[in-house]
Amino acid sequence: MIDSGATAFILVCTALVMLMTPGVGLFYGGLVRRKNFISMIALSFIAFALVSIQWVVCGYSLSFGADINGLIGSLEYALLQGVGMEGYGIPDLLFAAFQMVFAGLTLAIVTSGVAERIKISSFVVFGLLWTTLVYDPLAHWAWGGGWAAQFGALDFAGGTVVHISSGFSALALALVIGKRLGFGGHGMEPNNIPMVLLGGALLWFGWFGFNAGSALAADGLAANAFIATNIAAAAGALAWLCAAWVRGRPGSVGIISGAIAGLVAITPAAGFVTPIAAIPIGAAAGLVCYGALLFRVREGLDESLDAWAIHGMGGIFGALATGVFAVAAIGGVDGLLYGNPTQFLIQVVDVAIVVAYSFGVTYVIAKVVDTVMGLRVTEEEEYVGLDIAQHGESVRV
């Protein structure tokens, strides 16, 4: 039976989440040098278009088709066969669309690891392989009836599926493709901070659809997720602001990075914790991710735009925090704080497996694509910038 209120709400949430993908593009585009501004935004659009088609051809079915040994879905819904206008609460087609925008966004986040040096042709091939071999199995494990769901792991809106997977995949990809020319020596200052803030604002805005929509109904759980989302973002922004202030000046990029860290961490928890628990979760996530960023810089890793530090480490923290702060009155499951240490251990196992799987499989895919067709543009193209080299376009006329 279709619920028109829920359907209207999820239609809007789906559109909100779509806006997060160009939001990532603008966020990343502002953070790179001007000669790669268009390239970064274009990569997000490419990711979204690519995954949209892959999703209806096989991705949705691999994620939500009948379970095969807890690992992957069957191909029963390939080409959207049997996915119709009816459904439980919302139309099955709308559920497929809502999940599709998650998948597109996740690949867009992965572009962080190859900023300013990836060949578009290689990215298209990598993206298809990645979303099929990494994203779809993870979505099945958490939400499609796979082993993680059977095991009791909690992931409300994608802490493992979207954030740990994109963060650790970006790190693996960055290790395979190598550092940008001149990394560590030349200045690589962001070219457009207001664009970073605009992209961040679109992410924060879209995240309401991301988390509240994951209730899949216009109900109290959606309201809980909505306010928890905003509280965590605010706490993360303020925590990062203070940490950066202590070390020098409170840069605006840090404030929005802290907000995203908070949003990432509350994602798996939003439907399982109280809104007030979002304060410690968001604030601690801001500090954890800021520390991870400082660690990355100190180690000289060129995971260029910090998907690993913010999505990867924030995702781990959020998934573990879900096992600590979950309360049965909200989502039906208690966590460590409410006398259920088992839930925390389940979260630990889930996180460890998702980290190992997403990092390992991405590393292998990237190595194969690199060997067969080369992931990276030539030195001269990288010097001139990907806007001209890959697109024949330029910010400056």
Next chain:
Amino acid sequence: MKMVTAVIRPEMFDAVRTALEAGGIYGMTVSEVIGRGAQKGIALKFRGKTVPVELIPKVKIEMVVRDADVDRVIGICRANGRTGKPGDGRIFVLPVESICRVRTDLEELEDPEEA
């Protein structure tokens, strides 16, 4: 007095500016420019075709310095702006007839480093 104009790679600018400061050269006017040398820019190979990129971004630093400092300033720009590959840039030296300050109606300045 001479005007030394250095056109260098944008990514080398921080190193050049820091070295100039360390050498006591503070006054400068800096612009982002695009240009090319005798090679007419860079030719990228793209799917078998050559795609010319004729105008490459550079940074132009203009400094008015004492005659005695010209060689030293050129040396600093060369030492810190060089990668050894084509496209490292050019340095031009021009005579300067006079310097006036906008803020006051005083006579022309005799020394570019005068406060």
